[in-house]
Amino acid sequence: MDPFTVMNELRISAPLFEKLQLHLFPGDGDEHGAVICAGMSETDRGLRLFAREIVLARDGVDYVPGQYGYRALTPEFVARVSNHCARQGLCYFAVHCHGGDDFVRFSDVDLESHQRGYPALLDITDGGPIGALVFAHNAVAGEIWRPRKVSKLTKLTVIGVNHRRLYPEPVQPTRGFADVYHRQSLLFGAVGQEELRKAKIGIIGLGGVGSLINEWLARLGVGAIVAVDFDRIEPSNRSRVVDSLRSDCRDWLLESKIPLLQGVGRRLARYKVHIAERVARRANPNIDFFPIVGNVVDEKVAKSLRDIDYLFLCADTMQSRLVFNALVHQYLIPGVQIGAKVTSDVDIGDVTDVFSVARLVLPYQTGGCLLCNQLIDSAKLQEEALSPEERRQQRYVNDPGVHAPSVITLNALGSAQAANDFMMGYLGLFDTQEAKIGYRMHDALSRTWRSADCADTMNCLHCGTSDRSILARGDRASLPCRNV
Ligand SMILES: [Zn+2]
Ligand SMILES: [Zn+2]
Numbered sequence: 001m002d003p004f005t006v007m008n009e010l011r012i013s014a015p016l017f018e019k020l021q022l023h024l025f026p027g028d029g030d031e032h033g034a035v036i037c038a039g040m041s042e043t044d045r046g047l048r049l050f051a052r053e054i055v056l057a058r059d060g061v062d063y064v065p066g067q068y069g070y071r072a073l074t075p076e077f078v079a080r081v082s083n084h085c086a087r088q089g090l091c092y093f094a095v096h097c098h099g100g101d102d103f104v105r106f107s108d109v110d111l112e113s114h115q116r117g118y119p120a121l122l123d124i125t126d127g128g129p130i131g132a133l134v135f136a137h138n139a140v141a142g143e144i145w146r147p148r149k150v151s152k153l154t155k156l157t158v159i160g161v162n163h164r165r166l167y168p169e170p171v172q173p174t175r176g177f178a179d180v181y182h183r184q185s186l187l188f189g190a191v192g193q194e195e196l197r198k199a200k201i202g203i204i205g206l207g208g209v210g211s212l213i214n215e216w217l218a219r220l221g222v223g224a225i226v227a228v229d230f231d232r233i234e235p236s237n238r239s240r241v242v243d244s245l246r247s248d249c250r251d252w253l254l255e256s257k258i259p260l261l262q263g264v265g266r267r268l269a270r271y272k273v274h275i276a277e278r279v280a281r282r283a284n285p286n287i288d289f290f291p292i293v294g295n296v297v298d299e300k301v302a303k304s305l306r307d308i309d310y311l312f313l314c315a316d317t318m319q320s321r322l323v324f325n326a327l328v329h330q331y332l333i334p335g336v337q338i339g340a341k342v343t344s345d346v347d348i349g350d351v352t353d354v355f356s357v358a359r360l361v362l363p364y365q366t367g368g369c370l371l372c373n374q375l376i377d378s379a380k381l382q383e384e385a386l387s388p389e390e391r392r393q394q395r396y397v398n399d400p401g402v403h404a405p406s407v408i409t410l411n412a413l414g415s416a417q418a419a420n421d422f423m424m425g426y427l428g429l430f431d432t433q434e435a436k437i438g439y440r441m442h443d444a445l446s447r448t449w450r451s452a453d454c455a456d457t458m459n460c461l462h463c464g465t466s467d468r469s470i471l472a473r474g475d476r477a478s479l480p481c482r483n484v
Contacts, residue, residue, distance in 0.1 A: 007154040008144055010038065010093075010133070011332040012051035013364040013472075014160025023056045024097040024135055031071050031097055033063035035081045037090040040129060041331060041474035043307040045200070046154070047129065047144065049091060050332045052472035053465065055081050063096075069109035071096070078117070086125045088467070089476045093142070094132045103169045104136035106143065118145045141168040159334050159363060161435055162428040165195075181221050192427040193221060199426065200224040200288075202308040202333075204296045204324060205315025206272040207231065208240030208406055209338045212415040213312050214276045215242050218283035220423065226290040226308060227276045228301055229315070232269040240408045241272060243279045296323050299481035306474075310422055311335035314415075318380040322480050325361065325370045329462040330470045330477055332363045334425070336418040337370065340410035354444040356414035360421055360437055363471070365456040368437060369463040372456045385482070413442045 012020075024032050037053040057063040057073055066072030073094060085092040098104055106114075114132055122128050122145060133142040133153065142153025158164040165171075173194040177185060185193045199222050203210045206229040217225060235254065238244045253265025273291035280289050294301040297319045305311060305327055313324040316339050328335045340356040359375070361368040370376050417440050424430050439452040459466045470477040 006044075007046040008049075008142075008151055009046065009154055010036075010049045010051065010140075010142065010156045011472075012036075012156065012158055013332065013362070013367070014158055015364050016051050016054055017158045017160075017164075019056075020054050020095065020135075023054075024095070025137060029099065030059075031063075032059060033057040033071065033073050034095045035073075035085075036093040036095055036133070037081070037085050037088065038093060039089075039330075039472045039474035039476050040091050041306055045307040047151075048307065048331070048474065049093070049129070049144075050330075050472035050474050052090060055084075066113075068113060069107070072113065078121070082121055082124050082130075085130075089473070091128055092121060092125055092130045095135065096132075097135045100136040101138050102136070104134055104139040104141050105168060106132070106134050106141060110134065111143075114143055114145070121145075122147060135166075138166060139168055140166045159332055161362070161425055161432055161437055162430050163334075163426050164428060177221070184220070188423075188427045188429060192429075195427060196221045197223040199310065200226065200308045201422075202226045202228070202305045202311040203276075204228045204305075204311070204313050204320055206241075206276040207237060207314065208408060208411040209340070209415050210312065210314030211240070211242040211244075211272070211276055211279070212408075212412060213314060213338070213419055215279050215283060216415075216419045217422075218280035218287055221284060222287070224288040224290070225276075225280055226292065226305060227273045228292045228294060228296050228305070229272045229276075230293055230295045231272050232266070233272055233275060234266070234269060237272075240406060240411060241275060243282075244275055248275055296320050297482050299479060302327065302479050302481050305333075306331045308333060310426060312418065312422075313337040317384055318377055319384050319482075321370050321376050322381065325376065325462055326470060326480050328361050329363045329369065330473055330479065332472055334363065335361045336421060337361065337375075338411075338414040338418045340406070340414055342405040342407075342410070351445070354410065355441050356410050356412075356417075356444070357439060357441045358414045358417040358421065359439040360418075360425075362437060363463070365460070365463050365465075366437075366454055367463065368439065368454045369456065369460060371462050372460050373439075373454055410444060413444075417442075 023034055034057050035055045036051045038049040038051050041048045057077055062074055062077035063071055064074055082092045121130050127147050129144050129146045131144040133140055140156045144151045156166040173190045177193045181193050201217055201222050203213055206227050233244050233248045235249050248270040250265040250268050253261050256262055271293050273293060277289045277291045280287050292301055296302050302323050311333050327333055337359040343353040344351045438454055441450045461469050
């Protein structure tokens with residue numbers, strides 16, 4: 001399977017998947033049924049479905065001996081749940097289980113029942129997509145119905161501390177890998193190396209933090225990177241941005257005594273995403289690199305990240321945190337926010353705190369939602385939404401973000417934790433008994449690592465499940481972007 005083969009994918013959070021598995025495989029070896037209500041999104045990479053709710057069919061009440069097959073969902077159950085999906089703008093997917101472990105397919109009776117029932121269901125749900133999934137313990141097959149088009153599910157991705165991927169049958173790596181990956185593949189195998197090659201990863205911010213992540217992902221053998229940053233390099237960034245050169249800053253112009261030429265130099269300096277592209281291509285000439293000169297706060301830019309597999313937030317504005325958190329929850333894309341901060345006592349001038357942080361955010365309650373953990377400050381959000389002129393009037397001139405201390409070694413600590421969490425989780429290598437989700441913070445003054453558990457608030461509009469939340473809605477909700 002090539003990375004950009006068009007795929008039909010269902011994404012589901014680990015807690016929801018566990019709920020489904022317990023219902024389908026309680027240990028009685030019998031067939032059980034349920035419905036997944038899902039959001040959706042369609043891009044060049046294919047159709048993505050996002051499990052938002054699971055409605056379990058009660059044995060003997062909603063899931064009964066069938067007229068044609070062994071068991072079937074009752075017409076009442078189908079009507080109730082499909083109407084719910086239609087009202088909520090969600091896609092209806094009937095689920096049942098077969099025996100077996102690594103291989104699964106629909107029976108002829110299953111396929112005939114789709115033919116009988118799904119044209120009407122497409123009408124009820126305004127064109128779907130709708131369909132069905134059949135599970136074995138470690139495999140899934142699916143049929144996706146849209147008007148005039150029936151297609152197959154390619155894979156199911158479970159997003160938790162570890163990622164898990166289920167297919168109709170075991171997938172073998174389609175090709176070997178280059179010698180450069182030999183040593184790391186001793187840890188995660190040819191299958192892991194292939195997963196990295198097929199991965200498309202987003203990085204928001206290619207400055208001090210993002211440029212490190214970018215180099216490491218490219219060297220790991222990640223197949224595609226989408227890099228978002230609107231900034232050009234300047235001399236004061238060069239102590240932190242990987243492989244940034246004096247010539248990228250147009251130093252011969254900046255060093256001119258003529259102010260006009262200095263201005264030209266600043267305007268011609270290389271964009272940070274283009275420096276990142278050069279770094280990534282040197283590390284891996286086969287990489288697909290998508291540099292985007294833009295701000296993730298703009299909807300068009302944010303939407304270009306909706307088909308990625310993992311997201312690194314390496315820019316520290318409240319607006320970018322808000323959009324990042326929405327992308328994670330709305331499109332079930334796991335992510336991590338990385339930062340480093342130095343605070344000092346203004347009166348005595350002493351440094352009071354020096355820390356680096358990696359905040360893993362998984363798309364479910366208690367998964368690390370930045371909104372639930374009070375990490376998206378609404379006062380600062382409003383402040384950032386002001387124009388430069390308005391900000392000057394309101395005396396935000398000394399924006400601490402602009403002249404705050406920033407050091408490559410501090411950036412490296414949070415970045416390394418985040419990149420390693422990606423590698424371990426994405427390839428399913430964590431010891432799930434021991435590895436807990438939560439934020440990791442390094443205090444440089446005391447030389448200690450600390451963990452912070454994550455809170456969740458009732459009815460959160462991102463990670464919650466109330467009717468108003470954006471969780472797993474995909475394209476059927478809007479992102480909190482500014483209109484341009
Ligand atoms: Zn069946
Ligand atoms: Zn939340």
